[in-house]
Amino acid sequence: GDSVTQMEGPVTLSEEAFLTINCTYTATGYPSLFWYVQYPGEGLQLLLKATKADDKGSNKGFEATYRKETTSFHLEKGSVQVSDSAVYFCALIIGAGGYNKLIFGAGTRLAVHP
Amino acid sequence: SQTIHQWPATLVQPVGSPLSLECTVEGTSNPNLYWYRQAAGRGLQLLFYSVGIGQISSEVPQNLSASRPQDRQFILSSKKLLLSDSGFYLCACRQGRKDTQYFGPGTRLTVL
Numbered sequence: 001g002d003s004v005t006q007m008e009g010p011v012t013l014s015e016e017a018f019l020t021i022n023c024t025y026t027a028t029g030y031p032s033l034f035w036y037v038q039y040p041g042e043g044l045q046l047l048l049k050a051t052k053a054d055d056k057g058s059n060k061g062f063e064a065t066y067r068k069e070t071t072s073f074h075l076e077k078g079s080v081q082v083s084d085s086a087v088y089f090c091a092l093i094i095g096a097g098g099y100n101k102l103i104f105g106a107g108t109r110l111a112v113h114p
Numbered sequence: 115s116q117t118i119h120q121w122p123a124t125l126v127q128p129v130g131s132p133l134s135l136e137c138t139v140e141g142t143s144n145p146n147l148y149w150y151r152q153a154a155g156r157g158l159q160l161l162f163y164s165v166g167i168g169q170i171s172s173e174v175p176q177n178l179s180a181s182r183p184q185d186r187q188f189i190l191s192s193k194k195l196l197l198s199d200s201g202f203y204l205c206a207c208r209q210g211r212k213d214t215q216y217f218g219p220g221t222r223l224t225v226l
Contacts, residue, residue, distance in 0.1 A: 032213045043120075043204055044158075044217040051213065089157065093213050100146060100208055101173075102215055106157040 002027045006090050006105035013080055013112050021075040021108045023064075023090035031092040033057075033066055033073040034102070038087045047075075047088070080112045116142040118218035120205050126224045133178075133192040135221050137205030140186070147188040148206040148215060149180055158204065164188060200225045 007022040025033065032051045036044040048057030053068035062077045073090060090105040117140045127133060139145055149161040160173045162180035170180050177196050181189045188205060205218040 034214070036217075043118075043220040044206075046214060046216065049214060093215075100213065100215070101160055101163070102148075102158075102206075104158045 002031070002092065002094050002103050004090050004092055004103055004105035006088075006108050009087075009107075009109040011108060011110045013110070015082055015112055015114050016079045017112075019075070019077040019080045019084075019110070021088055021090075021110070023073045023075065023105060025071050025073065025090075025092050027071075027092055027094065027103075029094075030068070031094055033064070034091045034093070035062070035064055035073070035075050036089045036091060036104075038089065038107070040086070044089065080110070082112045082114055085110055085112045116140065116145065116207050116209060116216060118205055118207050118216060120203075120218040120221050122221060123219065124222045124224075126226060127195050128226055129197055130194050133190070133195050133199070133223070135190040135203055135223070137188040137190075137218055138186055139188075139207050142207065142209050143185060144210070145186065146208040147182065148208070149188065149190050150204045150206060150217075152202040152204065152220075154201065162190070195225045197225050199223065 003026045005024050034049045035047040037047045038044050048059040050057040050066035056065045064073050064075045087107045087109045089107045091102045119138045121136045148163045150158045152158050164182045178192050203221045206215040208215045
């Protein structure tokens with residue numbers, strides 16, 4: 001069935017370090033792909049998305065490119081800040097019309113230290 | 115754009131007690147609504163979704179139920195809570211046929 005696999009955390013980085021969080025997926029067809037971020041004690045916020053192959057989603061310095069050939073959607077940021085500390089979820093969407101379901105990865109916790 | 119409210123923000127309940135969590139949405143009409151649960155240290159699991167008033171689909175068999183009495187109101191309930199019902203409950207909204215779901219702030223439920 002459809003699934004999302006993320007790298008296990010926690011990921012611990014120093015401020016201004018480069019970030020990569022790996023995400024691969026299994027799906028029939030060509031799903032839309034998402035990254036959501038969850039700050040401590042809060043709900044999920046949409047960080048970025050891509051709807052077709054080779055699309056690049058970007059927001060707040062984060063980027064991810066939809067790679068159909070490797071079924072991946074890795075999240076990157078060139079220089080992380082302490083305020084980026086959060087849990088990051090990769091997700092894909094299946095279904096169309098009235099039925100539309102998000103499949104999430106397990107989440108990757110990022111801790112950025114000054 | 116839509117705003118999603120969830121109430122209460124936190125809740126501590128004894129085993130066997132009833133539950134009612136509320137989600138209301140502003141700024142959109144006829145939304146698709148979803149309830150997700152996030153257990154400690156785990157990802158998110160879809161519990162219920164609704165495409166309209168009175169229309170509820172369940173994703174997994176469980177101790178919980180959902181209702182949609184109004185277009186922009188989605189309620190999660192239980193008659194008797196179990197310890198395993200503890201978690202962070204998130205309501206989400208999707209507008210029309212767009213593919214993006216937006217999430218509320220969540221309710222943290224602890225069952226003792």
